[in-house]
Amino acid sequence: MAAQTYDIITVGGGIAGSILARAMAQHGAKVLVLESATSFRDRVRGEAIAPWSTKETMEMGVYDILMAAGANHLQYWNEYHGTEVMDRLDFVANSVPQTPMLAIYHPDLQEALINAAADAGAEVRRGARVSDINLSGIPTVTANLDGQSAEF
Numbered sequence: 585m586a587a588q589t590y591d592i593i594t595v596g597g598g599i600a601g602s603i604l605a606r607a608m609a610q611h612g613a614k615v616l617v618l619e620s621a622t623s624f625r626d627r628v629r630g631e632a633i634a635p636w637s638t639k640e641t642m643e644m645g646v647y648d649i650l651m652a653a654g655a656n657h658l659q660y661w662n663e664y665h666g667t668e669v670m671d672r673l674d675f676v677a678n679s680v681p682q683t684p685m686l687a688i689y690h691p692d693l694q695e696a697l698i699n700a701a702a703d704a705g706a707e708v709r710r711g712a713r714v715s716d717i718n719l720s721g722i723p724t725v726t727a728n729l730d731g732q733s734a735e736f
């Protein structure tokens with residue numbers, strides 16, 4: 585089968601791959617996202633986005649997408665002794681970007697971002713497990729899709 589060609593192929597539709605794919609598709613690149621998971625499962629994650637990263641979500645244009653996907657503002661870091669609050673840090677008042685932390689369930693975060701990449705025009709293939717990347721000559725990516733090997 586002839587290889588299908590793209591300007592950019594992101595291996596994995598995680599936070600990094602999906603945001604990159606979205607940004608580049610918005611700028612006119614022909615982008616393919618190959619993501620092995622057909623649905624995102626719960627993984628052990630802290631699920632808190634630091635204040636300075638909240639600012640970056642705004643700069644990258646994905647803050648509203650995360651809020652629509654169920655993100656919550658975490659404004660305070662409380663330290664407890666038993667049930668008594670001993671110390672409280674106000675992120676909005678005290679962090680340099682003056683933004684709160686964001687908290688969001690990781691599978692919802694991934695789902696929202698990979699859908700945003702598709703909405704921006706990136707071609708998204710789910711259930712596509714990349715098995716090889718060959719960088720000699722014209723770079724090629726080999727993936728297993730529905731039990732079949734495909735080259736991009």
Ligand SMILES: Cc1cc2nc3c(=O)[nH]c(=O)nc-3n(C[C@H](O)[C@H](O)[C@H](O)COP(=O)(O)OP(=O)(O)OC[C@H]3O[C@@H](n4cnc5c(N)ncnc54)[C@H](O)[C@@H]3O)c2cc1C
Nearest residue numbers: 596597598599600601618619620628629630631632713714
């Ligand atoms: C225990 C733990 C707690 C954490 N807590 C926090 C936190 O509180 N706050 C924070 O900001 N960060 C936290 N992190 C870090 C954060 O989760 C990562 O920085 C972030 O997920 C990295 O994003 P990514 O897109 O690079 O990779 P990932 O999120 O890992 O996404 C990679 C994607 O690639 C896909 N993939 C992998 N291999 C292939 C393949 N061969 N073919 C196709 N697809 C493939 C996967 O299915 C996945 O969807 C934590 C990490 C861990 C492990």
